[in-house]
Amino acid sequence: MRVLITGGAGFIGANFVHSTVESMPDADVVVLDKLTYAGNPKSIEGLDRVELVVGDIADPDTVDPLVKDADVVVNFAAESHNDNSLNDPSPFIRTNIEGTFRLLEAVRRHGTRFHHISTDEVYGDLEIGESRRFMPGDPYAPSSPYSSSKGASDLLVRAWVRSFGVPATISNCSNNYGPYQHVEKFIPRTITNMIDGIRPRVYGTGEQVRDWIHVRDHNTAVWEIIDKGRIGETYLIGADGEKNNLEVVQMILAEFGREPDDFDHVNDRPGHDQRYAIDNSKLVEETGWSPSFADFAAGLHDTVEWYKANEDWWRPQKDDVEAKYAKTGQ
Numbered sequence: 001m002r003v004l005i006t007g008g009a010g011f012i013g014a015n016f017v018h019s020t021v022e023s024m025p026d027a028d029v030v031v032l033d034k035l036t037y038a039g040n041p042k043s044i045e046g047l048d049r050v051e052l053v054v055g056d057i058a059d060p061d062t063v064d065p066l067v068k069d070a071d072v073v074v075n076f077a078a079e080s081h082n083d084n085s086l087n088d089p090s091p092f093i094r095t096n097i098e099g100t101f102r103l104l105e106a107v108r109r110h111g112t113r114f115h116h117i118s119t120d121e122v123y124g125d126l127e128i129g130e131s132r133r134f135m136p137g138d139p140y141a142p143s144s145p146y147s148s149s150k151g152a153s154d155l156l157v158r159a160w161v162r163s164f165g166v167p168a169t170i171s172n173c174s175n176n177y178g179p180y181q182h183v184e185k186f187i188p189r190t191i192t193n194m195i196d197g198i199r200p201r202v203y204g205t206g207e208q209v210r211d212w213i214h215v216r217d218h219n220t221a222v223w224e225i226i227d228k229g230r231i232g233e234t235y236l237i238g239a240d241g242e243k244n245n246l247e248v249v250q251m252i253l254a255e256f257g258r259e260p261d262d263f264d265h266v267n268d269r270p271g272h273d274q275r276y277a278i279d280n281s282k283l284v285e286e287t288g289w290s291p292s293f294a295d296f297a298a299g300l301h302d303t304v305e306w307y308k309a310n311e312d313w314w315r316p317q318k319d320d321v322e323a324k325y326a327k328t329g330q
Contacts, residue, residue, distance in 0.1 A: 004070035007077030009033035014043035057099035067106035089145035096149035114168040121147035125273035133279040178215035204268030206246030209275040214293035224287040238278025239291040
């Protein structure tokens with residue numbers, strides 16, 4: 001099998017490359033990545049049977065020959081940071097919408113199996129304290145340029161399946177954590193601040209709830225969907241990992257032997273979604289998937305240890321990220 005992984009030098013994509021190489025010894029992997037600030041070739045450096053192509057998914061001349069030679073295309077490529085989308089939405093429109101369109105046109109021409117990675121943020125948010133969770137058929141109600149651009153990309157995939165018979169599936173996943181995540185993100189930023197002796201920062205009151213899933217569990221679910229999922233269907237990937245941001249910070253503080261109130265509150269993000277929660281029953285019932293990191297505390301401990309042991313990977317990013325956050329008082 002020849003697998004084309006777009007965005008394969010980013011956080012989730014790079015972990016998917018690792019898991020594919022480890023679990024599929026007969027597979028050849030091609031990574032197409034633009035290598036923006038969030039893509040790091042060191043994340044996939046030294047892996048056997050992996051070829052890195054530096055390019056843009058919105059460039060049809062780059063995309064077409066790679067799709068033609070692939071048996072399956074897995075699209076992780078995305079601009080994905082809410083704060084950045086509020087500052088400049090234009091890269092999100094180009095990558096998440098136009099890029100998905102170019103991939104869909106290529107897989108349509110060549111009849112290639114396509115899986116599209118999306119986010120639970122397309123559904124908007126839920127009230128804190130309610131029991132309801134997102135379901136695959138829920139209406140979209142995105143609240144940021146990032147989530148709205150991902151919602152648009154999902155609708156393109158659905159239309160290309162129905163109008164052109166493209167063999168595609170979609171997965172919308174909750175918040176990922178684990179190795180190789182850029183230090184601008186909540187969990188790695190908190191961990192690396194702790195390593196550097198900086199007090200963690202919490203947006204607003206920290207009451208916002210996220211449904212956390214270890215990146216390895218996300219990626220095993222993706223392969224289950226590719227292998228067993230029904231064409232044209234959407235599957236929600238979650239691991240029953242609901243925690244509010246304050247709880248997560250306090251768990252990280254405990255990992256470093258610090259007091260639970262040893263953090264600072266900072267300005268909240270505009271339009272900050274309150275709660276995400278995934279109902280994964282469709283995925284479980286149709287594929288038999290289950291998470292291996294069911295214990296969030298254990299997965300978080302492994303993640304802390306990874307960042308402690310891999311400072312050479314994240315250190316070059318750190319100063320620029322903190323300077324950017326300082327300008328916004330966060």
